[in-house]
Every structure is written in structure tokens, then in C-alpha cells.
Amino acid sequence: MSYSDDELREYFERPENRRRSGKDPSQGDDIRPRTPVGRYWFNRLKDREKAAAASIVSWTALVVLAGTLGLGGYFLTLLDEIPPTREIENPEFQLATVAYTADGQELQRYAYQNRSWATYEDISPHVINALWATEDHRFYDHWGIDMQGLLIAVPVSILKGDPRGASTITQQLARNLYNTRIGRRVTVERKLKEMVTAVQLERRYTKEEIMEMYLNTVDFGYPAFGIESAARMYFGKQPRDLTLLESATLVGMLQGTSLYHPVNNPENARKRRNVVLSQMERRGVIEPGTAAALADEPVETSFRSEAITRSLAPYFAEYVRRELEAWGERSGYDIYEDGLIVYTTLDSRLQKMAATAVDSVATCLQAVADYEWSEKGDDEMVWSLNMCDYLRFEDSSWSELYKENPSLIRNIQVDTERYQAMRRLGMDRSEIFQLLDANEAYMDSLKAAKHRLEAGFVAMDPQTGYVKAWVGGREITRDWYDHVAIARRQPGSTFKPFVYTAAIDNGWSPYYQLPDDSVKYVDPITEVEWNPTNFTEISGRMMTLREALAHSVNTVTAQLMLEVGPSQVAFYAKRMGIDTPLAEVPALALGTSDVTLLDMTQAYSTFANGGLRYEPTVISRIEDRQGNILFEANTPPREALSEVTAYTMTDMLRAVIREGSGIRIVAGEYQLGQYDLAGKTGTTQDAADTWFMMIHPDLVMGSWVGFNDPRFRFRTNYWGQGARTALHVVGTFFRDAAAEDSLFVTKASRFPAPSVYGAPESYFSPASLDSLAAPPDSVDTSNGSERRRRVGW
DSSP states (O other), X not given: OOOOHHHHHHHHHOHHHHHSTTOOTTSSOOOSOSSHHHHHHHHHHOOHHHHHHHHHHHHHHHHHHHHHHHHHHHHHHHGGGSOOHHHHHSOOOOBOEEEEOTTSOEEEEEOSSOOOOOOGGGSOHHHHHHHHHHHXXXXXXXXXXXXXXXXXXXXHHHHHTOOOOOOOXXXXXXXXXXXXXXXXXXXXXXXXXXXXXXXXHHHHSOHHHHHHHHHHHSBOSTTOBSHHHHHHHHHSSOGGGOOHHHHHHHHHHTTOTTTTOTTTOHHHHHHHHHHHHHHHHHTTSSOTTHHHHHTTOOOOOOOOOOSGGGSSSHHHHHHHHHHHHHHHHHHTOOTTTBOOEEEESOOHHHHHHHHHHHHHHHHHHHHHHXXXXXXXXXXXXXXXXXXXXXXXXXXXXXXXXXXXXXXHHHHHHHTSHHHHHHHHTTOOHHHHHHHHHHOHHHHHHHHHHHHOEEEEEEEEOTTTOBEEEXXXXXXXXXXXXXXTTTOOBOOGGGGHHHHHHHHHHTTOOTTOEEEOOOOOEEOTTTOOEEOOOOSSOOOOSEEEHXXXXXXXXXXXXXXXXXXXXXXXXXXXXXXXXXXXXXOOSGGGGGOOSOBOHHHHHHHHHHHHTTTEEOOOBOEEEEEOTTOOEEEEOOOOOEEOSOHHHHHHXXXXXXXXXXXXXXXXXXXXXXXXXXXXXXXXXXXXXXXXXXXXXXXXXXXXXXXXXXXXXXXXXXXXXXXXXXXXXXXXXXXXXXXXXXXXXXXXXXXXXXXXXXXXXXXXXXXXXXXXXXXXXXXXXXOOOOOTTOOEXXXXX
């Protein structure tokens, strides 16, 4: 084909002609597509409409492919944050370590998240049905992602700008199991992680297993993690026993554990519970009309806090926790995550008796102290010989103590952290005192803490060292200071048996005599003079060691100490179980070095066990969650004393109970003379500490009663004695234990006697029991208004 000169000139001079590429000058308009894809399909199909359709399909496929590749690339960036297959197949759960008493009662749980596992079969069907009906009614139909729900939720989320909703139970489980990887922030990224993980979970687990894992990992409000903890904490039962209403209440909490808390917000919890019931009715898992019929039912709980302060033995539980932590560090276990099972030595029945004894006796003695330091009190006179008679008085100001000691209030203010903080700020002393005095609420609180009488009690099995009861104080919420294992106080006369033990073991006879006469000793190095006196007057007569110990005669004990030597006495005390530092000076004989109640009880158990020393044991066995034994207590005893020495001392301590300062146990209000008992009372200077130790072949007991601050004490000498304070704690406990028909202690039990000794059956004959004299102050106190003169003991 050829073009004329005019046609060529027109083509090059007019641009619009050049734009019509592909046009044949001899033909009409050019119909070929302009895009490469369009021209490609036009050249292949030779049809403009078909080429246009093919182009649209191609562009759509290209966009889809690009989106798929982009999304795939995005998912690749999330791979490091999505749980790997190994974690999906073997998820790790934080499980609480549960400690039990020796008789099978739950003592305490130790956990970051208080969770114990409940199998699917152990969960009430009401819980299962309430959960899927409310949270994910297509749970049994989807494969981890509810596409129908997602299609509804996505537009709503876009409109609201909040990517929530449509999370299946499986997605929620993914978040519970792998919250550090998936996160909890409300973002599209988190949703995608959830979805991918949920699909993997569905591939590897059955619906029942997913439901079980979900209910064991979900938070029901601190500190209840999982259905087992929630059922026990809110309703005091196992998950299998939850009723329809209880199940609906717990499932309702999942929308907001604080807002729908059944204890703190019962009305909100009731409304939410009714929503759950309506959903269950809607899905056909309960009969029509059930939700309406139950709508007005109140939310009833049996709330039991898992806090250690609510344990039946909180001080003991705290001591066990410290022991477990130390064992875990040595053995490579985390007691807060590994779900261990711990069996302790405590007996819940004896523990309740001990707690009751401490509470009842300390309450009455608190009233005594409050009365004595009120305006009605007196230094020499007692109002009643019955401690509980004082409960009628309400004055707890201790005004007379502050009158006798004007500087005391300033001294206790100086000891406070608030005073020390003000001093560090450069404030003047007088300015600080003025501010503290003006703060009445603070001063009342400070005084109340100082006036509060405290007590400690512990009981051990002497034949094993197993601790059976432990009361570290009157109320742990007021005072965490454990008066069994932590508090160190002077033991007073309860330390004397170590002096006599050192003597007996080195050849002294129980019938060796010393004069009850004044003692004067001057330390050759310090030139400090020591001249101890008796609580009662010095008699001047000769006394056997047995008699002197029975009646707690200080002068005889002091002379014996000088003969035996302080270092020898300290040696025997440590050998028997006293682990605290002891000052090896003559005054040690009268209990001037601080000890713990637990150490004293261990040492006295050596007497009861024929000279064998067992370490106090609080944990008998530890198992992992599969029941494999990880630890079992099997500490052999050590021979601390010869059998002859131990029994000789035990027999001398029998005299304390049968004729000495502990006679109230057998001849007073307790009437326990048919039991083989021995013991010792103790009181320190100014009655700051009062003690009583008592041993029986089946049980060894120790009690301390006093004030945390030694500057506070009983006012009269009558009440400031171990024989009238701590003895009552032990006596009340043992009387209650003895009432259980030989379950804990028996009348037939006898201390192990060497062959050279005869059995002490004469002690327990009817004639011997009838001859026991009542304490001199066991008189009728029915006339409570009558004031009586002080009776020394």
C-alpha cells in the first residue's frame, strides 16, 4: 500500500491523526484495545467484547493474587509470634501447688494463678451447656473460626472502628494459653494470631478437650483461675456438683469478673446469670420457661477466700511455704506453677482445738490485762481469780501504766517508722511529738497494738517430730509475727530443765541437796554481780534437785548452774534442739537468752522420746501432678541424751505437774491426773513472757503468752505467771484432745523407761490420784464482785 504526498503531509502535520495508531488510512476507526492485556486478548480472540471480558477477569485474578501474596507475606512476619507446633501439642499450664493436712483437709494453695485441673468428666454438664450456649453457640459446628459470625462482625467492627466480636471458644482458649505470644491488645493483628492458633488447636484436639482446657484456663476473678478454683472459692464445692444457677452465675462472670462478681456485686451477677439462662433456653438445653421461673432467685454463694490469712492454720501455712520454696530451689521446682501435691504433718482436728484454746484463753487474759491497767486495777490486789470474769469490763486505755511510766508514750512514739521518717526530714523532736499527739486516730491505733496480748502454741509428736498443731498468734490479719518459729523471747524457768539435765547426765543425783539460800556471784572478768532470788521467800532449808525443779526454786538452780558450768548447760540445750545463740553466763540458768517456742518444744520432745531428738517436720511428702513422689520425710533421730538421763529428767518434770507449779493440770480445773504428764512453767522478769511446756508420750506441747513489746505486761504478780496464763492454753487444748476417746492421746501411754527403772504405775493408782491436792487458789469465785488478796505461785 502507498500513500500520496498530501496524505503523508496531513499525517505528520496534524497530531490527532498520529494518535490513531493502528488505523489503516484506507479503513475506518481502529477498534483494537489500548492496554497491553487488552491487545493480548484481542489478538488471540479477534473479538473486542470477548477481549474486554477476558481483561476484567485477568485484572481481578491479578488483584486477588497480589492480595494473597501480600497476606501470605504478612502471615510470614507473624510466624515468630504464633505458638509453634510443639507448644500447640504440649501447652504448659500454671497450676497451683496444693497443701493438705495429714487428715486430708486442704490447708493452702500456693500459686501465681490459683488453678487446679478438672477433667471434662468432672465438670457439671450445666457449666458446659451454659458456656457454649452463651459464648459460642456454633462451637460444635465450626473448625475454630465462626465464619458466619465473622461475616456479621467484620462490618460492625469497621463501622465502630473496634475489631472485637466473633471470637470462638477456641480463639479465647488460644489467647488464654498463649497470651504472651498472641497478646491481649484489641488489634487486627491479635485477631489474626488468634484465628491461626485456633485452627491449629482444632486440628489437634477434640471439642471436649478444647472445652476442658478452656474451663481450666479462664479467669474467674482473682485469685480463682479455672473452674475448679472458682467452684471451690465461690460455692465451696467441686465442679461436678455445681447446680444450674451456680453454673450460669460462673459463666456469666466471664463477661466481666468485677462487674458480675457474685459476692461484691450480687445484683449485677443475678442479671447476667439470667441472660445466660435465657441463652440456654434459646438453644434448647433447658426446658422452656425455666429462665423466667428462676429469674428472681437470689445469687447465693459460700465464699471462701484462698488468701493465706483464711487458712485453718495461716502461720503454719506460711512456714510451709518458706520450706517449699527452699526445697524447690534445691530440687528445680517452682511451687507456684508446677501443680505439686504437698502432704503436711498438721492434723486439722488438733489445729482447731489449738486455735480455740488460744482464742478463748487469750481473750479472757486480754480482759484481765485491760482491767489491771485501768483506774480500777491495783498493783497488789486481784479482782477475781477467774480470768473470764474480767470480760464484763470495757476499759482498754491502760491509763495507769502511762501514769506509772510517764516517758513510755514518748518512747513508743520514737520507735515508730513515722517518727523516724519525720526526723530524717529534719523536723524537731518537740514538733514531731506535737503532730503525733494531735493525731488521735494514729495514737489510738499505736496504743491498741501495744496493748494487744499475743500468744503462740505448737504441738508435736515426740516419736516422729511431726508438727500436729501450730498457732503463731491470735489473728494473722493483725499481726503476721509468728510466735512459734520467728519470735525469740526469754524462756524464764522453762529453761531450768537444761541445767538439771546437764547435772544428771554428769553424775548428779535427783536427790542431791543444796540449800535454798541467797546466792551471790561476781563475774571474775566483768565484776558484774549476780544474786538471784526466788519468786517466794527463801526458806533456808536443804532441798533435793527434784524438789527444787518441781517448785522452780531459783536459788538452788543458780547454785547448781555454778557447779555444772554455763558452757555445759548451753551444750546440752543446743544438743537437744535450741538453735538460737545462748549467752554462756550463770544467768542463763534462769532463761535470760532468747529462744523460739518451736526450739523449746523440740528440746522437750527429747525428754518424751527417751533421749532421741527429731527435727520438727512440717512436710511429710511431695508429689508431682502425676502422683510421682518427689520427696518423702525420713530423717532419722539423733541421740541427744542417754535413755536413763532422759527418763530421770522426765520423772523430775512429772513432779512439776503433780506437786509443783503445774498442779492445775491434774488437780485444778483440768483433772488430767490419769495421763502420764510432765512439764514446766516459766515466767521472766517483770512478767514480760509467760510459758508452759508439757509432755506426754503421744504429744509434746508448748505455749507462750505475752506482749510483743516487753515494756507492756500484766500488772499483778498473780496474773503475770506462766502457771496462770500459758498453762491454760495447753490445759484447754489437751483436755479437748483427751476427750476424743484415745484418738490423739491415751491414758495407757507411758514414757519409755529404762530397765533399771520400774514402771511408775503408783502415780496413776486411785489412791495416788485421790491424794492430789488442789492449787491453793482454786476457791469459789462465784461472787465475782468480791476482791481477793494476791496469792503467789
